[in-house]
């Protein structure tokens with residue numbers, strides 16, 4: 001049974017989420033503060049598979065909770081609930097390490113679908129034995145001295161290893177799948193995030209900035225993640241021009 005932690009202080013909403021997720025067969029725990037969530041999630045083996053984290057909380061807000069979790073090395077899949085009309089919140093959430101987001105008010109069916117997708121990924125990761133010495137990764141991609149392991153959500157650049165969030169990994173995978181081709185921001189939002197409504201595409205740029213920090217030798221002069229002005233981005237695995 002999948003275990004969901006809901007961090008939300010609005011009792012009405014939290015209980016509605018609990019009711020519906022329990023109906024889906026999830027085990028649900030609700031806490032009302034970020035502090036309580038951090039206490040639970042920084043245990044050695046937190047008893048949860050996915051977190052639904054509201055931004056507006058008494059005390060520590062969702063952004064602070066998110067970044068503290070990631071800084072503590074806790075990479076549990078987390079979906080943030082942000083307020084509609086605050087595109088900056090989406091950017092802040094992703095910057096803090098969120099895997100996905102929904103703006104309030106949201107369709108319950110969409111929230112449940114997003115949670116299912118985060119959990120699928122979680123189950124997949126779990127099924128891999130010996131994380132420290134992985135066998136031949138079945139789902140990986142190498143380019144130059146870099147390799148991405150989509151199973152372990154890791155990016156290796158020479159001797160350094162960067163943990164990726166689910167969304168960073170999904171975006172990178174999407175760009176790699178379209179290697180050499182122009183990919184529009186809107187298309188990325190649709191295909192990677194499953195966002196079809198008219199949403200601000202700026203969070204994408206924020207993601208690209210972070211991915212560039214990992215993979216580009218000089219992030220100010222990118223050679224792999226190329227900006228196409230007014231269009232979007234293009235991933236180039238093996239740039240022809242010398243660095």
Ligand code: CA
Nearest residue numbers: 009010054056
């Ligand atoms: Ca709230």
